[in-house]
Amino acid sequence: MKIEMTDAWCEAHGLCAGVDAELFPLDDEGYSAVGDGRAVPAGKEEVAGRGVSACPVRALRTIS
Structure with a gap:
């Protein structure tokens, strides 16, 4: 699993x-x-999902 980000969408809320x-x-x-x-890391998949979900502008996403 990887985390990707759309830079232009980030508004620096810092919730992630x-x-x-x-x-x-x-x-x-x-x-x-985060970058692209x-x-x-193994075992951090649930945490990654919570961090992505915390973004109020949906600038983050997980990919397989």
């Missing part, structure tokens, strides 16, 4: 990082620094 700051890092301005295709 509130779920897991290591899996959903933020840049210096508070925007998501961040691998989700």
Whole structure:
């Protein structure tokens, strides 16, 4: 599983990082620094799903 992000949609709410700051890092301005295709470590799939769901503008998604 991987996490992908649509940069243009991120509004720096930071709710994803509130779920897991290591899996959903933020840049210096508070925007998501996930990038495209961040691998989700084994055992963190549920946390990844919660972080993606926390995004109020749906800028994040998981892919297989």
